[in-house]
Amino acid sequence: MSSIIEDRLLDARGLYCPMPVVKAGRELKSLEPGQVLKVLVNDPAARTDFPAWVEDTGNELVEANEGPDGSFVFFVRRGEVEE
């Protein structure tokens, strides 16, 4: 269990690609820089692909855990907005 408290939760378990990152992108856009989005994903490729997406989109991966059911739990902090 994590000590981080998220500002918003996105349960993307059971979604087909690329909806988890599309939805995570939309959620992050609606947060303020510095706020944290918790994302649940159960696609096996997410272990490595989701952190790559966070990096490419200028956000910060604060923590990554494996859930009790084998899904992944990512805490993503929204990066500074570049105009």
Added chain:
Amino acid sequence: VIFKQYRYEPAGQASYLVGCTEAREAFVVDPIADLGPDFYQLEAAGLGVALVGVLETHIHADYISCARELAGAVGVPHYLHRSVGDRARYPFSPLADNQLLDVGRLRIEVIHTPGHTPEHVSYLVADTSRSLQPWFVFTGDSLLVGDVGRPDLLLGDEALDVIDEEERAAAQYRSITERLFVLPEYVEVYPNHYGGSSCGGVNLSGKASSTIGMERLHNLPLLQPDAAAFAVFVQETSRRMPQDYRRIKSINLGLLEKPAPDNEPGLTPEMAQAALGAGAVALDVRPPQVFALGHMPGALNLQFNRADLADRAALALPATLDMVVIGESESVALEAADLLRESGFKVLGHLGGGLSAWKAAGRPVETLRTIRVDDLKESLADYTLVDAREKHEYRRGHIEGALLLPSGEAWRGAETLAAGGAVAVYCADQARSALVASILKRRQLQVALVLGGMNAWRERDYPVVEEPASARAAAGSGGG
């Protein structure tokens, strides 16, 4: 003993016919409207048995029951636990805890197992021609394989819900540990749900049977130390709420009318052909492997997934498209059509009778070539490779020389794809690649779909090309 399990895949639902071979009598357990009363009557007729009753484990929230219609059509009792009381607006035969029902040599004991719902019962069956010991148990939505029925599908009306979510979770724990787990461990478990059903949680197994012993040892929610930890675990591992469950539950209580069956008859092959001729596209929601074997000319493949079919369509296809939907079954096609309409697509209808009706009418069928990753590796020089994933996935590792064409951009990008000769399309598995392949095929390209995709490619340790992290993009830009 007569024992039949009917699995209805789109809902991850299992119903049963159970009876005595000597008496030639049987009960149906938890019949589903998607199969319909006729189906169960035909099954019984086919087995040469008379139906003597319809048993329900509870008032269902994620599919429409046909117990009332079936019992009415045959003229036999419809059994539910007596605590349903007058919440149900129709007559039924009330059952009490520990009551025995005999059908020929079978003895069925009612075990009240509240939790998923207050009136929930399990049916414990002994075949007395073999032994008075119980043999198997229909657990409904109490004990599931690997999981338990969720306690949170409430109508939001105390008179109808009777007990709240917290009480239901506690009751579920007691029902299973004190009533079911005390049974001999060899007793077989036959649940009402399995696989993708949203009445269970993420640990729900795709297998629709188990034993008391197996579940006592390895059912994760029930391995929690106490009822409180159980409740937290169940809540944290639950799936999203079944769509429309309040309406479904209201229908099953008789508070709302059932939707008229076949209120949207499918398009005939002639009508579908005319629609395509007028510029509509065929959207085929069957799995890629099945789509590849045969589909309507020019059809697009977008595999059905209740949670995101409409979102994926909106991402990849222009909202102005007119669509004809093709599914594996009538009910999947109808649901796909509804989901797409809700998200703004103009769906002209679904192909009635699916692809088999199309073939039977002598209409042309196209196939999509498929290639396994092992064969692809040996023939890379023969193909222009197209990677249908997102930019970040491509960066993390792709097959050398592959062109990136994310599924969301393929409709527009297909025109500009510079590919001479044959094209092989891959993604992580074959869902996105099948959509992109079907789009490219409409451009008259020679297309092959790579089965297994990058997941299979990586499993075999075939070479991949990685790229360093790209320059930082604006925060939250979606999908690449």
